[in-house]
Amino acid sequence: MKFIHLTDTHLGRKDGNLDERKKDYFNSFKQVIDYAIENKINFILHTGDLFDKARPSIKTLVFTVKQLERLKRKKIPVFLVPGSHDVGVGETVVTLLHELNLIKNLSEKKYYRNEENKIILDGELFEGIFLCGVLGKRSNIEEIYKRLKPSEKGDYRIFAFHHIVSDVNEKFSDIPTSLLPKNFDYYAGGHWHGFFKTNYDKGIIVYPGSTEYNDLREIEKDEAKFFCVVDTETNAVEKIKLKTRKHIVKEIDCDGLDAKDVADKCINEIGEAIPNAVLIIKLKGILTKGTKAEIDRNKILNWTRDKGFLTTRIYIGNLENPGKPSVGRDKKTPKEIEREYLENQKYEKNEIKLARDMISLLGDVSGKESEAAKDNAIEQIKGVLIENKKN
Ligand SMILES: [Mn+2]
Incomplete structure (x- = not known):
């Protein structure tokens, strides 16, 4: 069986408020759908940030629904875990797409159970292939990974997630790689916007990367944008290059x-x-x-x-400017500076954690046009606060 793994499509994003740039994100997405239909791919897996914000515009929604309907007509199912940009407070558009049977959102209630101190991932069995996953929220994420107990089903097993593991990048990581559950063939990663592949346990970890250039860091790397085609018989991963704007x-x-x-x-x-x-x-x-x-x-x-x-x-x-000699830049990472600052303010451990979660959420939306950034930040911060209240 062959499946497509894509991620971080950020539909609705509009760099520099340019319609052309909005169309570029649509165009990348459509290239993947075209490929899936032309090559009779068995299913598609999206690992989050389908949309750029939790409440996309009607125009973005119309485009997305039309593309997903093309797949539905060809009986190509789409599995998805929501990314940090897709989740707001409560239900989001991803829930709507799930209810309309256009996608299967692996983070919906029917796919997992809380049992004592464990989160049992019942996932979905699709023609012998087991899929389960974790959505891209940030708060308490290490604790959540520690409690995961995936079902043992399936001949080929896929774990989908929207977090950066330490093997990809130590500085930007959300979790140590070792927290990923064991006994999967394919670890489908999202949130990291570049391509990355490595071995883990008996399987492989793959991040296809975003389908368009979202920020300066990605542009400067000057790497192409990809989606992946995976053969479940051999576990071979083929990188398919997207046609993107120069x-x-x-x-x-x-x-x-x-x-x-x-x-x-x-x-x-x-x-x-x-x-x-x-x-x-x-x-x-x-x-x-x-x-x-x-x-x-x-x-x-x-x-x-x-x-x-x-x-x-x-x-x-x-x-x-003239007369301003360059100051030796502090070699500390922003995360280290944050932590030191908060510790010096003598906050409690849980207060520091809350503050860092919030900073991380705010950082995630920085550099976006202000309306989207505000929407996203407010939605996600509300979520963190509600959760913090519960704990
Ligand atoms: Mn993303």
Whole structure:
């Protein structure tokens, strides 16, 4: 049997408020659906962040429902665990899609039970393949993993989750890899936006990565975007490359320049235009005259627009004004700085944990257009507070 594993499609996201960028996310999703139908794939597994926010727009919903209906007509089931962006307080659109039989949400009540101190994952058995999973909430997540007790069913066993394990990235990890339950063939990961694959227990952990470029970090890595096709007979994983919009990063060294000359230097160095590409300009160095505020951004933006770039973003984080020697940056991670700060404030352990959960949620939505960010943050923080009250 063959299945598709995709993740982090963030439907409804609209970088820089551009309709073209919203369509790009739709386009990636449609490529996967087309592939599934053309290649008669047996089922699809999505590991979260189907939508960019828990309450997507009607337009986003119409697109998604239409695509899922294409699969339903071909009898290709879609299994899903909601991601951090899909979960709000109580029921979300993912519940609606589940009720309409367009997806099977593996975090719905019918797929698990609480028994004494254990969470029994009854999951779903689909033609001999067992699927179960954990949704992408953040609070108390280590405790939840410790209590998991998956059913022993199935000839081929899949565990779906929306968390970063320490093998992927120590700094950004939600859980140590060793907390993943044992005895699965395929550990389907979401939340990490790049491709990652490793062995674990008798199976493999796979993160296909997001289907579009969500932030600067992803763009700078300059890695392609993928979904995976998995053969359950051999456990072989095929990476299928998505056709995505070109993103170009140009780093411009402005060391020793007068602020008024920065625009011309950018224009000279960008060189050849790539029509419809997203252009990222990163300025660096120390100016000798003028300040960052005096850089003629409009001159740069007008020029790139005339050249046919879809949009241009200018980052000045690594550029410094005259007379300001660069301060040796603290080597600590943001998480370490957070913890130290909170500990120094003499908060209780559980208060620190709550605060860090909240900070993590807020961080997750930073860099998004304000409305989506607000919606998401408020929804998720409400969830954490309600849970904290329960505990
Ligand atoms: Mn995501």
